[in-house]
Amino acid sequence: MSMRTIFAGLLAAGLLTAAFPAAAIEAIPESCLRCKGLQDDSKFVMCLYDCLGSVKLDDYQKNESVRPAHPNRPDDSKSPDFDRNESNGPAVAGWTTKEMQQPDGTVGRVAMIESDDAFPFFFERVEPTLLIMKEGEAPAQIVIDVRPAAATGFSDRLLIQVDDEKIRSYPLKTIWNGHAAVIRDKTLLKAIRQGRELHVRMDVFGAGTQTFGFRLKGSAKILRWIDDADAIRS
Secondary structure, three states: OOHHHHHHHHHHHOOOOOOOOHHHHHOOOHHHHHHHHOOOHHHHHHHHHHHHHOOOOHHHHHHOOOOOOOOOOOOOOOOOOOOOOOOEOOOEOOEEEEEEEOOOOOEEEEEEEEOOOOEEEOOEEEOOEEEEEEEOOOOOEEEEEOOOOEOOOOOOEEEEEEOOOOOEEEEOOEEOOOOEEEEOOHHHHHHHHHOOEEEEEEEEEOOEEEEEEEEOOOHHHHHHHHHHHHHOOO
């Protein structure tokens, strides 16, 4: 059985819907039809996969949102702990902070907050964590941690939406043995600084496509603290 036949079968079975927006599956854009001219089956599949993965989200955004239609929020969700500060960083609206001295004298700082949403993963319940990390003068990075699950699936992209802003699409780049996705984007950091909620849609291996959100209260103060990391040396 050729790769083209397998790929067509996956499309027909709906197994690619986790990889691309619904609009991309329903109508393959003309720009992707160039892939038909490739004789090598594997090149054909990768061409079509890459093309669909880069489809602009303009039409998709008209009818879709990254926010979950029915958030999986537990009944016993606790209020943020404003007082506890186990890491010597600022205690801000539920954010946990840590500061780590590096051998070269620079300081690494990380701030994290758990999602109010959760999803089942085998016999466990996963509450994703949003982390903002910076080490010395290196650029800050955004991490979406879904341990013990893995941030890998058929799709090589994830979608991010801050409040009602335009949906952002990012290549899926993982760290920590695939348990977390990492994003390096100054414009997204600016949106987080000014936003109220951040929502993520991504494929999770063994759990399908998941959507979850994070409250961004206190993010402006947190990011000021993160940014100051490059000014501190021992």
